[in-house]
Amino acid sequence: MKRSARTRCGAPGVIAAAVLALLLSACSDGSDEPPAESSPSPAGPVLAVKIDNAPQARPQTGLNAADVVYVEQVEAGLSRLMALYATRLPGSVGPVRSARESDLELLAQFPEPTLVFSGAQSKLLPLIADAPLRPVTPGDAPAGAFTRDPARTAPYNLYVRPPRVQNRPAGAVALERAGFREGPAPGGGERVNERTVRLPSARFTFTWSAGRGRWLIAMDGRPAAEPDGTPVTAATVIVQRVEIRESRFRDFMGNNTPLTVTVGSGSAEVLRGGQAHRGEWKRPSAESGTSFTTPDGDPLNIADGPVWVMLVSR
Numbered sequence: 001m002k003r004s005a006r007t008r009c010g011a012p013g014v015i016a017a018a019v020l021a022l023l024l025s026a027c028s029d030g031s032d033e034p035p036a037e038s039s040p041s042p043a044g045p046v047l048a049v050k051i052d053n054a055p056q057a058r059p060q061t062g063l064n065a066a067d068v069v070y071v072e073q074v075e076a077g078l079s080r081l082m083a084l085y086a087t088r089l090p091g092s093v094g095p096v097r098s099a100r101e102s103d104l105e106l107l108a109q110f111p112e113p114t115l116v117f118s119g120a121q122s123k124l125l126p127l128i129a130d131a132p133l134r135p136v137t138p139g140d141a142p143a144g145a146f147t148r149d150p151a152r153t154a155p156y157n158l159y160v161r162p163p164r165v166q167n168r169p170a171g172a173v174a175l176e177r178a179g180f181r182e183g184p185a186p187g188g189g190e191r192v193n194e195r196t197v198r199l200p201s202a203r204f205t206f207t208w209s210a211g212r213g214r215w216l217i218a219m220d221g222r223p224a225a226e227p228d229g230t231p232v233t234a235a236t237v238i239v240q241r242v243e244i245r246e247s248r249f250r251d252f253m254g255n256n257t258p259l260t261v262t263v264g265s266g267s268a269e270v271l272r273g274g275q276a277h278r279g280e281w282k283r284p285s286a287e288s289g290t291s292f293t294t295p296d297g298d299p300l301n302i303a304d305g306p307v308w309v310m311l312v313s314r
Contacts, residue, residue, distance in 0.1 A: 044168040045134065046110040046175075047089065049160060050117040051081040052097040053202070057156045059225050062093035063232045067175055068307045072102055073244055075255035077200025082106070085162060086170045094159030096146070099124070101247050102260040104131045108286040109178045110170075116141075116160050121249055121257075136165055179289040183301030186294050189275030197239055197310045204310065206237050208274040214305065215271060235305025237271040238292065240281050241314035260311050267314065268292055272303045 051060055053071075063069060066083035074080045082103060083093065099117040101124060107113045114134045128135050138146045138158070145164040149157040196205045206215040214233035217224045224232035240262075247259035265282040270292060279300045283290040292300040 043171045043174070044114075044166045046107075046113040046170045047085040047162055047166060048103070048107055048110075048113055048115045049083050049085070049093045049162075050097050050099055050103070050115070051083055051093065052095045052156060053079045053081050053219065054156070055220065056153075057095045057097075058219070058222075059227050060095065060232075061159060061227055062090045063224070064226055064230065064306065065090035065093075066306060067172075068180060068309060069234075070106065070309045070311060071199075071204065072100065072260055072311055073199050073202075073258050073313070074100060075251045075257055077202065079199050079202040079204075084110075084175075086174050087172055089162040089166070089169050091163065092147075092159050092161055094149075095152070095156045096158045096160050097155065099128060099135075100257060101127065101249060102258070102262070104128065104133070105286050106260070106262050107131075107133055109283070109289050110174060111177075114166055116162075116165060118155070118158055121251075124249060136160075141165065177289055179283075179291050180302050180307060181299065182304055183299065185272055185275065185303070186277055186298050186300065188294075189273075189277045191274065192271060192276040193274065195237070195239075195271055195276065197312060199312065206234065206271060206308075208271075209233075210274060213273075215308075217308070233306065234308040235272065235303040236307045238302075238307065238309045239269040239271070240290075240309055240311055241266045241268065242311050244311075244313040262290070262311065268300070270300045270302075 063083060065088060067086045068084040070082040072080050072082060080097060096116060096118045099115060099120045104127060107115060112132060114136055116136045119137060120128060142164055145161055147159050149159060194205060194207045196203060203220050205218040209216050212233060214235055215237055217232045217234060226232065243261040244258050246256045249257040251257060263283050263286050265280065268279050268281040270277045270279060277300055279292055279294045281290055281292050294300060
């Protein structure tokens with residue numbers, strides 16, 4: 001059609017058309033649609049995975065890839081982990097275990113997070129369904145999202161493949177909104193080479209390694225490691241003292257499930273760079289993030305790298 005149009009035009013029209021074509025080719029890629037990269041891709045939600053921490057579940061997979069690892073108290077004073085993935089989605093995480101009521105309040109500070117878990121008490125399921133999150137279990141997950149390790153026995157052999165659960169990570173901004181902001185450490189820290197944090201039936205020890213620039217983590221007296229032997233480490237450890245009380249739920253053995261309250265305020269200690277900084281935490285509502293500050297009100301920033309948050313009784 002362009003050729004027949006040029007045939008009908010005179011010489012001036014031919015020249016004008018040629019000039020116009022050159023101008024258009026200089027500022028267009030020949031497509032009527034704008035290039036895809038002209039607008040940023042939307043971020044995904046924060047991905048949270050409940051991970052078993054019984055001795056039979058160790059070594060766990062994917063802890064070093066997490067941006068934040070929460071340590072929670074569960075029945076009989078034992079511990080369970082909830083790992084958050086915001087900046088990357090590792091290939092495998094686990095062993096995956098069940099959710100608790102405390103998870104719902106804790107995750108409410110992240111917009112529409114994804115919670116991966118193996119199941120929950122029947123009375124808790126309606127609360128999970130009503131919570132502002134996307135629940136993912138083996139029964140409703142996309143195809144291939146969960147796998148079983150034949151070398152392990154149930155229930156310590158269930159793993160999730162995060163890239164099969166969602167397409168893209170949330171990005172660091174999701175963590176910043178919840179209160180995890182990188183920045184310089186405040187002055188006045190106390191030199192600490194080792195700190196042990198105890199739950200009723202669990203013990204975590206964090207030992208500073210200047211060579212790695214990380215805290216080496218031991219659980220119940222044994223060094224924590226990934227399956228390939230890589231030590232599990234943290235750049236920042238936050239000891240957050242909270243109210244832990246009985247909930248309305250019990251496990252199949254009759255043990256009460258503790259309820260960890262993460263809305264409110266209390267004392268905190270931030271370990272980073274081989275130093276301990278005492279301070280406070282505050283979270284006015286479930287939808288707001290958690291602020292960590294010194295007694296003078298200065299921010300207690302995190303270091304670059306994984307953060308472990310120990311939710312312990314005040």
